[in-house]
Amino acid sequence: MLQVGTSRDGRALLERPRVLEHLDRGLRHPVVLLGGLNGMGRVTALTQWAQVHGAVLVQPGAWDAQAAAQVVAAVATGQRTLLVLSARDPGLGEALEHARSLGGLDAYLHVVVRGGVALGVDSAALTRHSGVEVASVDPRLLLFTRSEIMELGRLHAREIDEIEAGEILDATSGHPELVVSCLRRDDERDARDQSWLEVAVGVVRENLTAQGPNTLLPTDLRAHLRRVALLGGVPTRVTNALAARQGWAEDLQDLVACGLVSIGPQDSFQIVEVLGRAVSASAPEVVRCDSRTAVRAAQELWAMGEVAWALHVLEQRGERADLITVLLANGSSLPDLGVTRILDLERRWSIAVEPELAVLVARALVDLTMPGHDARLTPGRLERAAGLLVTLPGTIPARLNVMSALVQGPVERGNGDAAASSETLRAALAEVEAGSGAVEAPLHASLLAQSAVTHLSLGQYREAATALAGAETLDDSGVPAAIARAGAPMVTATIETPRWRDLDDGAQPAAARRLGAYGRAFRAFSRLQMDEGARLLRSEFGPAGAEPARDPLVLEVLAQQLESVAALATGTQESALWNLDVLERALEGRSLTAFETSILRASRAELLSELDRVPEAEDLLRDGLGQFTSTDRVYARVQWRAGRPEVALELLEPVITDDHVLESRQTVWAYVLHALAARDCDRMEESNDSLRRALALAARNGNLMPFARHGWAVLVGLVRQAQQTHLDPASAMIVGELERAVASQARTHLLGRLSAREQAVLTAAAQAADAHALAELLFVSPNTIKTQMRQVYRALGVRGFSEVRVVSRALERDAPAQ
Template identity: 25%
Template sequence: MTARHESSRGPAVTYVDPLGEPFLQTRFAPPARPATFLRRPRLAEHLDQALGTPLTMVNGSAGAGKTLLVADWADRLQRPVAWFTNEDGDQGCGMFWAYVLQALRAADVPLPDDLGCPADASRVDRKLLARLADELSGLPEPVLLVLDEFDRVPSARIAEQLEFVLHHAGQGLRLILVTRTEPLLPLHRYRAAGTMTEIRDAELALTPGEAAALLELHGLRLPEEAMGALVERTRGWAAGLRLCALAAQQSPDPEAYLKDFEAGRSTIADFLLAEVLKRQTARSQDVLLRVSVVERFCPELVAELTGRDDGEPVLAALHGQNAFVEDLGHTWYRLHPLFGEILRAHLRVRSPGLETELHRRAARWLRASGSLPQALAHGAAAGDWNFTARALVDDLAIGQLFTGLRASDLAELFSRMGPEATSAAADLVRAARDLSDRDIERGLVHLRRAEDLLASEPSDAAGRLSCVLLETLAARLTGSPGMAERAATTVERLRGEVPAELLEKHPEVVALLLTHLGSARLWAGHFDEARAVLSEAGGCPSGVSTALPREDAFGQLALIDHLDGWLGRAERKALAALNEGEKFGLRRPSPSGPGLAQLVLAALCVDRGELDQARAYLEEAAEAGAPPDPVTAAARSLATARLLLARGEPRAAAAAAEPATPAAVVSPWAEARTAVIVSAAHLAEGRPDSALKVLDDLACDGDPAYAAEIAWARCAAGDPDGAVALLDRTRLQGRTGPGVTVRAALVRASAAQRAGDDTTARKLLARALVEARRERLRRPFLEAGPDLRRLLDGPSLQGLAAGWLVPAAPAPHGGAARPAEPAPVVVEELSGREREVVGRLAEMMSTEEIAADLYVSVNTVKTHLKSVYRKLGVNGRAEAVRRARDHGLI
């Protein structure tokens, strides 16, 4: 059942793991001790030291008795102990910490409900770890946390995070690691400080006296000499001695058997197969061999695998006989991992071909029981790719290949699918995989084949909706608005045919459909229609499954606002896009527009004259990889080219303006803005005729989003009359913001000045300054001609430009004393990301820590720091923090 946590501050809070699955409660319970468990006081006394040291490590080989030792010790403490058993496959940081948090809650550790839970299996927000450490440090009594089988967590990153929490939790945490290998923690520091309790393999080994006591629990006695020899040969390995005892119990001459084992047997595999498996009844042997293909099993699954309904008593008997069948509770069991591995190998020899059939049966049973991830894994293991693909599509889970939930796992799983799978679902998965890898041509081939096959299956609404999703994605990636619109016409009808519970279970499907359609419309220049569907996508329920599509939608909405000249709106939406992914700790891969929000912010920084910050945002966007679609490619090309122009590199700007991603149709706004940049580059190189020629074939169709840009370019190239005529034909008011209207006002001011009407030019300049000041829009004034800039020096305009566009004028020498505002220290305001960096400087974080905390590169942080120092007029960290505090920036 789903994990619930009762809070005194409100109703119960329900948690699920980062993959959306209920927490497995058996992983929070210490294992039960068998009737033949041997309590060893010397080890228990040593383990008592764990109550006084922050770190304890119980390190020993498999079967050394580590887990049972700690479980028995914890049970006798008469106080809550948080227990978490790691398993293979839980390698992601997010999954690990989600289970640790749930283990603490299961032990009634008073954690606040709003602490939350990681949403991405592969990563965890450092802020969450810091908050957890802080909560633990404030508890009145230390929390005991046992991490069993910690050797299954080889990630150095998890070890680093665990050390961070342990260090900052102070006296609030006592961590006990049960492991087979040396954990990747700075153990030398704890050893040197004497703050670590350590029980290693040699200490776990049974002494001759303990081994004799263990055998007596099994009803066996050996002479002292024979016992010494057995302990020597097994080196006191608890599991080996226990296995020997179990086998010897069945022998008519236990002492002779143990001597024979001592002399002739050298591998535990031979022993298990020959002496444990063989001692079971034929029915029990069959059960053991068949359940070895699954990780966990219950009586119902055993019935599916064996064809018999007597699984429950057989499992109970095997568990009671200590036949390496572990009781997980709630009628679920599992085999000892080593035993299971040996049984699977034996199954392949004993019954060739049966393993595949068992995987197939398990897959169908797990699919029917609602365990899709496990069903897919067993379907793949059986090589039944038609079933596996069908299960994914029928569950409407194909969108998970693009939303960061199970993308990498699903991609790896289906990478093994061969051409033998010929169903529509298989071709849909192939198409999704190819489109995700940007192999659009192959993806479209598979998509068309799937469409043909689905035409004969009109009742397959989930398959057809998945097909439409991929169709809109292909339309987006190829810049084909017509394809997207044709696909969109069937969406509403299909949404009505798909079961409501599937749509509720997978809200990412609708969110992805809307964002892809919005991108296609945006590329076509249909801003109003694009804004409508993107706003609907942004309004989808917030959650881990919709975080990336919502981020994508906000990024595209930010781009539309920027193209329309609304800088402030664009900035707010771009920051909202970044926050959407970051609050769930998700990366931004796949066709969800990686880096688009950063590209918009880079363009905004160019508009505001913050060139260092613009470069930092462009570098951050580049870390996301190649642009996935024409919209993002154009945004990157234009932002890069405008930055190069602003830095005085016209030739490089002209080369960068051409987007590298081809498209089926030409985007009017991308074409116009590319031409404007190329024209400006020609003009900067002293070629006005070439600059005008570039603009000759452009038609803005009365669209204000790029009419003002073209008019600006024509005016700069020496055609003010043509520029004004273009503006007169275009309705700028209403939809457009200062990014458009300021340029239009400057064009008219330049034309008026050239006509000798300085009065009108000043009025237009004044209006432009008022509008630009609200948005800190500096670039148009810096790019204006020298004649216009000279007008700014006049008394009537100095006050409007002072303090944000040009430095404030000093008070007249010898003038009357009057209160004067101090000259602004920060000539350029800090961006939002620069404030975040300064805030972390104040927390004494290193450059590397800031980079990790903000999910950016170290070089990006260094670029931010250089920009901060320049804007604050300082030379170092401490001075930057002090100056920022003086001016209320942090």
């Protein structure tokens, strides 16, 4: 191609055939939008295109009578004519109308509009003005590539190799004017021993100083850059979702297209380094976000369920008032943060100085000790919660009084004084029911649910049932969540059967002991402490079917379900199936509720499917589908186990897409199942999303069992997948706990199957990227490693070197605790 044009300083212009090719495509349309920043070389590219195609370029400073005459004269020559105008030209509409009046806007007359960064806005406005389809040329095409920078260096009599061209590209994002300006300072750079980034930052700072930030960065552009700066470190998927909710998603993509925003190494949007550093030094107010924007972003993130990232945004901003505003607005969901994060916030930001936040924090600490959470009712935690209440003023509103009772009652119960707890909660309930203060339904429901648990600890089962029934009748969408936090799912399943309510006074203490043992065993299994969970069940329930007449029957059934789930995690399905046979024979002649029947069927079906007896499992479940969610999810697991992952996905879809579904352990299991089935269908984006949701829920309810429920080998695969997925901090902690479970199981049950040499190979795998690298590390041949690795695969039951590395690294990280 022949060289076209010269630069303003007389040097030859860079040939850019790829840019001209895309202009060719755009100029098949009568109106073309060429957006981007000043200095991106748009006019230069149009000049080159016009000379190559023999076209006339009309570029008036603004639309006026003289410009109109120039267009008429150009059209009269019979040559193709390009009329170049600014999108901000007030006469743009008149210019387009003038072009139409000439019979133009066709193959020989094109209007090229130089737009700004807001490509979507400019395109919509142009379409309205012109009444024809508008073609847009992607501004990224104008940014220099590495090879173009090397060629540009030659034009400037400067030899630039590929490595240096890459450094210039990274420093300037390929912005044409900035690249040229940097090259012109090459001698100065050498004298000062500067990097290309330092040179580029200097150029931008000078422009900001000379022209002012308002000229280089218009108001609307600065607003979006502030948002990007505020969301630094937040994953792109979260930022995109937030931008869509707030209505600036298209603007965000425009910033990326114009080279002002990039995706950083942490998979988050960030202002390109050269601009960020220059602005920070010369005009920091440009990207400094105000409180209103920060609070709104955090509130939106919290509403999206991205609580960890909402706090991340506020904490990196460092304004305590903003943090307190958001925490107060979302106080009822503080337990979602987990104990560690709550205590960290209280310590670093002194949030409990605010009376209402003091109660909210104290209440969250107590809520997190209830069943369904990582329940560690330690004296220190109770003292901390009680101590926060001491700071409250003597006279507090009714709402705070109720919240205070929601802390004090469980604290008293945890200290062994259930009677005092009952009195504290009873007094608060009396105040609420007397209407002495406006208290929202979720608080009222929590008060009733806490009362139910206290009644249980006193053996007052009928009173507990009455309290729960009162909570469930409250008309508020937040009630299910409040009841769930108070451990009501287990309480409901236990006390609301006729047998439980009809127990005589003599049978109630023994039933209470078994309920406590069940709760402790459930928590042990939730933390994957399998031996401890089994010990607790056996200590109170004895062998399966040992006392077939014992009530309430639902507790016997629930205990058997726990044993079955533990067997799935440890690979002892045959033993669990035998115990289930023993229990069912012992219960012959007894009347089972639909709930109890469904649990026994689902447990049997799940064990059968794991033993490759899928048809039997399917027959068991078909009649009970649609009645209980646990049955439906076991059926989905059976379909997945049978090699029909697409059927499992269809069955799980209602749970995955329902934003209002109760966030229980069953929901975590549904997300885990969905992740596994989607992975088997090669739908990795869906699989990763479901795994992230499962981990986020597990971080809130403390239950790890759904990840181990499909066996140790599947758990290893899930850990490997999670390690390759971007996670929030709380979810990453759950992955760490799963790694420790992997190490514990491997050390206890699997390493004994390996020879000393094979154990050494497994240990070294943590340091190698693949089998070939492992062979080099151990100074053996690849064939030797293959032979040894086959035995390691067989002993561990894993697939592939990457899963062996998961086990090896888990053992390595867990080693100091040994």
